[in-house]
Every structure is written in structure tokens, then in C-alpha cells.
Amino acid sequence: VMVWLRRTTHYLFIVVVAVNSTLLTINAGDYIFYTDWAWTSFVVFSISQSTMLVVGAIYYTLFTGVPGTATYYATIMTIYTWVAKGAWFALGYPYDFVVTPVWIPSAMLLDLTYWATRRNKHAAIIIGGTLVGLSLPIFNMINLLLVRDPLEMAFKYPRPTLPPYMTPIEPQVGKFYNSPVALGSGAAAVLSVPIAALGAKLNTWTYRWMAA
Numbered sequence: 001v002m003v004w005l006r007r008t009t010h011y012l013f014i015v016v017v018a019v020n021s022t023l024l025t026i027n028a029g030d031y032i033f034y035t036d037w038a039w040t041s042f043v044v045f046s047i048s049q050s051t052m053l054v055v056g057a058i059y060y061t062l063f064t065g066v067p068g069t070a071t072y073y074a075t076i077m078t079i080y081t082w083v084a085k086g087a088w089f090a091l092g093y094p095y096d097f098v099v100t101p102v103w104i105p106s107a108m109l110l111d112l113t114y115w116a117t118r119r120n121k122h123a124a125i126i127i128g129g130t131l132v133g134l135s136l137p138i139f140n141m142i143n144l145l146l147v148r149d150p151l152e153m154a155f156k157y158p159r160p161t162l163p164p165y166m167t168p169i170e171p172q173v174g175k176f177y178n179s180p181v182a183l184g185s186g187a188a189a190v191l192s193v194p195i196a197a198l199g200a201k202l203n204t205w206t207y208r209w210m211a212a
Contacts, residue, residue, distance in 0.1 A: 019080065042137070042140075042141070042144075042180040042181075042184060043137075043183050043184040043187065045101075045140070045184075046136060046137035046140065046180075046184030046187070046188050047184065047187050047188045049101050049103070049140070050106070050133045050136045050137070050188035050189075051133075051188070051191055051195040053074060053077070053103050053106060053107060054110070054129050054132045054133070054192045054196045054199065055195050055196065055198060055202075056073055056077075056199065057070035057073045057132075057199070058124060058125065058129070058196045058200055058203075059199040059200070059202050059203050060072075060073045061073075061110070061111070061124065062121060062124070062199075062203045063203055065119060067112075067119070068111050069111070070107040070111045070114070071107045071108050073107065074103040074106070074107035074108075075104060077103050078100060078103055078104060081098070081100045081101075082100060084098070085097070085098045085100065096147065099143065099144065099147060100143075101136070101140055101143070102136070102139035102140055102143045103136070105135060105139050106131070106132045106135045106136040106139065107132070109128065109131040109135055110128040110129075110131065113127045113128035113131060114128060121200060124200075125193060125197050125200055126196075128196065129189075129192040129193040129195070129196035130189045130192065130193060132192050133185065133187075133188035133190070133191065133193075134188070134189045135185075136185075136188060137180075137181050137184035137185045138181055141181050
């Protein structure tokens with residue numbers, strides 16, 4: 001019974017986190033968010049996506065103890081998001097209206113850290129969490145540079161759920177800072193470590209709860 005409970009709790013957590021990641025991406029990862037608020041939104045998005053990836057990936061990896069699990073988890077998130085993009089397409093939006101973040105390479109770095117340090121949990125949290133936070137904004141900026149004219153798309157296909165105060169505006173690029181990748185990577189690297197520790201603690205709590 002306890003084995004069944006442990007597996008059920010484990011898979012339920014993975015599904016919940018993966019679904020939430022998809023919803024967060026749909027709400028914060030489309031053209032409106034990327035372009036209307038320019039670099040400020042990119043920094044916020046970098047932090048949210050990095051921390052969201054690392055909390056689920058570290059939990060899943062430590063649960064199985066198998067290097068490569070984080071990449072598998074990121075793949076699940078990616079597939080979910082691509083499927084969700086189909087819902088927007090069905091509503092008449094272009095299929096690339098929602099930009100799917102590049103999670104997999106960052107998750108691979110976490111797996112590589114876990115493997116290279118011989119499954120050291122603390123190294124995975126500190127080094128792996130830092131690498132995820134540093135790398136994800138870089139990969140996502142490359143991803144955005146390959147997308148066709150996002151500002152034009154934002155005006156052409158506004159989200160129907162946007163409140164009036166979030167109507168498309170011309171982005172103020174470079175008004176406050178000139179390097180969104182550097183700021184996003186720095187902030188995400190710092191915040192991803194404690195969030196990774198939280199993911200590791202969730203794993204411990206899960207076992208304790210099921211053993212009670």
C-alpha cells in the first residue's frame with residue numbers, strides 16, 4: 001500500500017507541476033507579454049520559468065535518483081505546452097503565437113551536474129540550480145530572436161482576456177537597463193538555488209508524509 005501511495009503521490013505531483021508550467025507559459029509567454037513590456041517582462045519571465053523548471057526537475061530527479069530525469073521532466077513540460085498551443089490555433093491565432101520556452105538544455109545541465117557529482121544532492125541544488133538560472137534566459141533570448149516579428153503579432157493578435165490597462169503599447173527598450181539576458185540570468189541564478197532546495201525538501205516531505 002505504501003509503495004502505491006508513494007508512486008501515486010509522485011506522479012500526481014509531476015502532473016500538477018507540469019500542467020501549471022504549461023498554464024504559466026500560456027499566460028506569460030505569448031507575444032503580448034514578451035513585447036508590450038519589453039525587457040522588463042523578459043526578466044520576470046526568465047525568473048519564473050527558471051524557478052518553475054528547477055523545483056519540479058530537482059524533485060523528480062531526487063525521487064528517482066537517475067541522472068536524465070530532469071531532461072525527461074522538461075520534455076514533458078515542452079510537449080504539454082506544444083499541445084496547449086493547439087488550443088490557441090483552434091481559436092484563430094497563429095500556431096506560434098505562444099512562444100514555447102527552451103527548458104530542455106537547462107534541464108540537461110542539471111542532469112549533467114547530478115551525474116558528474118556522483119548523485120550529490122547538494123551539488124545538484126547549488127551548482128545545478130545556478131546553471132539552470134544562468135542558462136535558461138540565454139536559450140530563451142536565442143529562441144525569441146528566431147520568432148517572426150513579435151511586435152507586429154502582438155498588435156495583430158491581442159489576447160481577448162487582456163484588461164484595458166494592458167492594451168499593446170510601444171516597448172521602451174533600454175529605458176532602465178540594457179541587458180535583459182544578464183539581469184535575467186543573474187536574478188534567476190540566485191533565486192533558482194533556494195527554489196531547488198525547496199524542491200529537494202518537498203521530496204523529503206513527501207516521503208515523511210507517506211511514512212507517517
